Amino acid sequence: MFASLPKALRVTLACLFLLANTVAHVAPLLLLTLVRLVLPLKGLRDACGAALVHIAESWLSVNGWLWGAFTRTVWTVEGTDGLVPRDNYLVVCNHQSWIDIPALQKVFNRRIPFMRFFLKSQLIWVPLLGPAWWALDFPFMKRHSREELARRPELRTKDRDATRRACEKFRHVPVAIMNFTEGTRFTQAKHDAQQSPYRHLLRPKAGGVAFVIDAMGDAIRHMLDVTIVYPDGPGTMMDMIAGRIREIRIHVRKLPIPGGMRGDYENDTAFRERFQAWINTLWTEKDERIGAMLAAGSR
Template sequence: MFAKLPGLIRIPLAMLLLGVNIVLHVLLLFVFTLVKVIVPFRPIRQACSRVLVVIAESWIGVNNHLFDGFTRIRWQVEGLSGLRRDGNYLVLCNHQSWVDIPVLQKVFNRRIPFLRFFLKQQLIWVPLLGPAWWALDFPFMKRYSRETLVRHPELQGKDREATRRACEKFRHMPVSVMNFVEGTRFTPAKHKAQSSPYRYLLRPKAGGLAFVLDAMGEALHAIVDVTIVYPEGPCTLMDLIAGRVHDIRVHVRERPIEATLIGSYDEDAAFRGRVKSWVNTLWSEKDAQAARMQMAAKAAPTGE
């Protein structure tokens, strides 16, 4: 609807409406968060938690409508059949850009339980958004550098304890736990520095998903394996808002959680080796899937 407007009008208008959407939904979130914090009765707190999720899904839904109205993106999404709104999932995805987050939210909003990401501790200070993420029970992780751990060995394992505490909370609510297994966004420089054996991916890190699986155990129903491809190349959130992203391809595959993936990652070397082997196999398959998606995009550049 607004995609035909000149950029000088379209971009500021899109940013204004996205900003208004944030403010309206976050203020509503804060109202019910305040009730949740003040009222001591568990049933009321649980009801507030459900309302907070409804508000967050509305927030995402409005964002999706705005992106649909201001952009001309050709979406190619495969593999959504069979996913359940009442299922509990561990969502694994490759990570190329901050655009990945609105893409995942568009694809999965109201199809599976509300997506929750592990966030860096510093992000809690982002105006409006940081407190909103906290209110929605997004787990904040404080990462320590290798140098810091050498100077302060007592900090070893603190981030894993935080993962476990967050996952214990998730055991009692419908949830989709999001994990970017590469741990950082893909760039050619990082790919070269890692000597990554994959063409489109960085090396995966197995520890995070192993801790989530161990902490949540039987509470999770399945793994949702997601591959995102931007055939036009790297993009930013501003590219998305400005309508410079025209083609997004997403492949989704539901995978069972094998019993061999549950165990103590820190204490059992054999288990650690099995998990790393499983993740490396998954990443090889994902790299091949990304290659097929790129080839398909080149064969049908108009998105047909």
């Protein structure tokens, strides 16, 4: 609709529409959050929580419409048939770009439960979005360096306990928990520093996935193994708004979570090795899939 406008005008209008959409949804979201905090009955608080999710899904729907209206990006998506909005999912994905999150939100919004991400604690201070994420029960985690963990091993327990508290809350509502298993965006420098055995991926960090699966128990039975590629290379959010991302390819496969993949990752060495082997196998398959998706995108 607006993709044919001159670039400067198109980018300006897109940014204004995105800002207006955010303000229009975050304002009632935060107001309803205040109401929820003072309500005395759990049933009423739960109803407010469901209303908050509906507001967030409306927000994402408008954002998705804006991507289509202001860009000519081609979306190639496979594997979303048969997903159920009332089922629970653990979503694992490779991490290429800041575009990954809005891309996944566009593809999965209202196809699966509202996705929650584990966020760095500093992001709570992001204007508008930080308070909105807090209101929507996104878990905020502190990230510690190896040096900090060596000096204060109890910090590991705090992160694990925060994961368990978040998952305990999610056990009682439909939820999709999102995990970028590499822990950071892919760059060639990071790949080389890790001496990653994969061509297109960083080494996966299995601990976070294991903690979520164990904490959620039988409440979560399926994993969505998501692979995202940009045939012309990943870009920034401004590249997306400016129409420089010509194609986004996303592959989804729904997998059962094996019963043997629930256990004490931190203290059970045999289980930890078995879980890591499972994740490494998934990552080997994902690496091969990325190669095939990139080759298909170049034809």
